[in-house]
Amino acid sequence: MKGRFITFEGIDGAGKSTHLEALATWLRGKGADVLCTREPGGTSLAEQLRALFLSEPMDPLTEALLVFAARRDHLRQMILPALARGSTVLCDRFSDATFAYQGAGRGFSVQTLKQLEEWVQEGLQPDLTFWFDVAPEVAARRRALARNADRMERMDDAFFARVRSGYRIRAESYPARFVRIDAEEDIQTVAQVMIAALDTHLW
Ligand code: TMP
Numbered sequence: 001m002k003g004r005f006i007t008f009e010g011i012d013g014a015g016k017s018t019h020l021e022a023l024a025t026w027l028r029g030k031g032a033d034v035l036c037t038r039e040p041g042g043t044s045l046a047e048q049l050r051a052l053f054l055s056e057p058m059d060p061l062t063e064a065l066l067v068f069a070a071r072r073d074h075l076r077q078m079i080l081p082a083l084a085r086g087s088t089v090l091c092d093r094f095s096d097a098t099f100a101y102q103g104a105g106r107g108f109s110v111q112t113l114k115q116l117e118e119w120v121q122e123g124l125q126p127d128l129t130f131w132f133d134v135a136p137e138v139a140a141r142r143r144a145l146a147r148n149a150d151r152m153e154r155m156d157d158a159f160f161a162r163v164r165s166g167y168r169i170r171a172e173s174y175p176a177r178f179v180r181i182d183a184e185e186d187i188q189t190v191a192q193v194m195i196a197a198l199d200t201h202l203w
Helices: 016-029 044-055 060-085 093-106 110-121 136-145 157-173 187-201
Strands: 004-009 034-038 088-092 128-133 177-184
Touching: 004 016, 004 060, 004 093, 016 034, 016 060, 016 088, 016 187, 034 060, 044 060, 060 088, 060 110, 088 093, 093 110, 093 157, 128 157, 128 187, 136 157, 157 177, 177 187
Parallel strands: 004 088, 004 128, 034 088, 128 177
Antiparallel strands: none
């Protein structure tokens, strides 16, 4: 049995986490076994790395090493076993975020990120990626209404414009698994787009 690996991506403030929960509820209603998880995080070790990542200043290589270390543990302990059981894994961010944030956002070497990706993921890519695309100014207004901002959420619109362009490059590189969603649409419209994408891409 092989499960499905679905990831949710977008700049901070795109609203992806809300849509992840809505899709999980819908899939469970259909009888699917669903695991909801996030990156960096998902295991005890990876959550500790996440706390460091979001709070301590560090250079882009250290950022990349931390998120890939967290990802390695998360894959081995949670994602791969769940997929082997036949579960549907909904993951709030995965390595596209590293290419968008550390690669495009920080300007760190994409070649080095590709090497790390190969070591850590050994060829594994999501079956389907929902990219919640939104203008940096709109996302900034949403973030301003939310809880206290962490180290990344405090970055300016120019940074998030670069991150957004990083996602666009990844979407163009992996057109078969990427589905772009206009993150300004209402929750029902987004749900319909996601469900239609499951039909055409996975089932
Ligand atoms: P979250 O707020 O969506 O849970 O994500 C945590 C932050 O970490 C978010 O600002 C994006 C950032 N991040 C990276 O910079 N690189 C990565 O590889 C991942 C997974 C997240």
